[in-house]
Amino acid sequence: MDQTLRAVADPTRRAILRLVRDGEVAAGDIAREFPAMSRPAVSQHLKVLADAGLVEVRPDGNRRLYRLNPEGLREVAGFLDEMWTDGLARLKAAAEREEWPERARARKQSHPTADKETTP
Amino acid sequence: MDQTLRAVADPTRRAILRLVRDGEVAAGDIAREFPAMSRPAVSQHLKVLADAGLVEVRPDGNRRLYRLNPEGLREVAGFLDEMWTDGLARLKAAAEREEWPERARARKQSHPTADKETTP
DNA sequence: CCATCATGTAAGCACTATCTTACATAGATG
DNA sequence: CATCTATGTAAGATAGTGCTTACATGATGG
Numbered sequence: 242m243d244q245t246l247r248a249v250a251d252p253t254r255r256a257i258l259r260l261v262r263d264g265e266v267a268a269g270d271i272a273r274e275f276p277a278m279s280r281p282a283v284s285q286h287l288k289v290l291a292d293a294g295l296v297e298v299r300p301d302g303n304r305r306l307y308r309l310n311p312e313g314l315r316e317v318a319g320f321l322d323e324m325w326t327d328g329l330a331r332l333k334a335a336a337e338r339e340e341w342p343e344r345a346r347a348r349k350q351s352h353p354t355a356d357k358e359t360t361p
Numbered sequence: 362m363d364q365t366l367r368a369v370a371d372p373t374r375r376a377i378l379r380l381v382r383d384g385e386v387a388a389g390d391i392a393r394e395f396p397a398m399s400r401p402a403v404s405q406h407l408k409v410l411a412d413a414g415l416v417e418v419r420p421d422g423n424r425r426l427y428r429l430n431p432e433g434l435r436e437v438a439g440f441l442d443e444m445w446t447d448g449l450a451r452l453k454a455a456a457e458r459e460e461w462p463e464r465a466r467a468r469k470q471s472h473p474t475a476d477k478e479t480t481p
Numbered sequence: 482c483c484a485t486c487a488t489g490t491a492a493g494c495a496c497t498a499t500c501t502t503a504c505a506t507a508g509a510t511g
Numbered sequence: 512c513a514t515c516t517a518t519g520t521a522a523g524a525t526a527g528t529g530c531t532t533a534c535a536t537g538a539t540g541g
Contacts, residue, residue, distance in 0.1 A: 246370035249440075251529090252363055258444060269487060282530055284489060303487050303538050314445050320369075321441055324378060325434050371499090389517060402500055404519060409498095423508050423517050483541090490535075497528075505520075511513085 242316045248293035249317070253278070254286050258309060261296055265306035362436045368413035369437070373398070374406050378429060381416055385426035 248254055253275065260266055260274060272283040287307060290296045294313035299306045368374055373395065380386055380394060392403040407427060410416045414433035419426045 243370065243372055246366065247528095250363065250366035250370040253529095255440070262444065267487080268489085272488095278529090279531060280487095281489080281532085285529075288489085300538095305488065309444065311445050314441060318441055318445055320375065321434060321438055324382060324429065325431050325438055367498095373499095387517080388519085392518095398499095399501060400517095401502085401519080405499075408519085420508095425518065484539100485541105486537105486539075488536085488538105491533085493531085495528100495530085497526100499524105499526080501522100501524080503521085506518085507516100508518105509514100509516075511515095 242320065244293045245295065245313060245317055248289050248295055249314075251286070251289075253283075254290055257283070257286060257290060257307075258295060261307045262309045265299065265308045267301075267304040267306055269304065271307065362440065364413045365415065365433060365437055368409050368415055369434075371406070371409075373403075374410055377403070377406060377410060377427075378415060381427045382429045385419065385428045387421075387424040387426055389424065391427065 249258075256274070257271055260271055268284060268287060269280070271287065272280040275283055287296065287298075291298055291307075295310060296307045296313075297310045299308075369378075376394070377391055380391055388404060388407060389400070391407070392400040395403055407416065407418075411418055411427075415430055416427045416433075417430045419428075
């Protein structure tokens with residue numbers, strides 16, 4: 242999961258993923274889409290993506306064709322759902338109850354300082 | 362988006378997000394969950410998460426209570442959907458359109474491999 | 482064969498991230 | 512007030528990323 246997220250946390254690599262999202266693209270064609278950086282740099286990005294399982298490679302004669310492997314994002318999707326859907330539901334429920342659950346470690350707290358500024 | 366993904370691409374910070382997913386937790390209580398690292402380190406992680414908009418803070422007397430902000434993940438959710446759902450569908454369609462050679466012994470075939478078939 | 486094309490790899494350098502320890506500050510408490 | 516508690520910030524050491532240029536390798540085509 243770390244490897245996957247670190248791979249995706251780079252704008253160039255996300256752009257590459259979008260390039261290979263619709264079908265196979267040769268390494269050179271990918272590199273040509275990034276005139277601002279050298280071809281080896283793109284090649285290294287492709288290696289990172291491949292090591293993370295986000296793309297798959299297939300040799301075709303001289304060239305190497307890359308394509309997206311959506312399965313590589315499964316873990317990330319799971320984590321996101323865990324945070325997004327579930328987390329949002331839980332926080333929303335807590336908020337609408339107008340009491341923030343802060344009971345993990347009960348504090349002495351003589352006065353209700355907690356409900357003083359919770360209204361945005 | 363970069364900031365968000367970089368923030369999430371760290372196991373400690375993801376663990377913190379899980380801690381504050383269900384309600385508010387004080388900084389010290391969070392730090393106490395990571396005996397392997399110093400408290401300032403956790404504090405810095407919290408800053409990264411706050412700067413990325415993934416958590417929100419609220420002062421409560423002496424302490425600072427952190428809670429998840431699921432909205433911070435909206436962009437990531439969008440990107441993931443773009444790659445996951447859409448990407449999977451497109452690759453599948455491309456495969457059924459015969460562009461994706463799972464069985465074709467593509468030999469030299471100067472062009473029809475992958476060049477302009479990407480249908481923008 | 483030999484030259485060329487497409488691609489990956491190695492070495493090196495600048496910049497960034499993530500820790501640590503030491504210090505600063507704001508609120509609570511006697 | 513004096514002091515303790517909870518927390519953030521500063522400075523620095525170390526490791527990691529992301530580029531570049533130079534080189535290596537395997538397939539193509541005369």
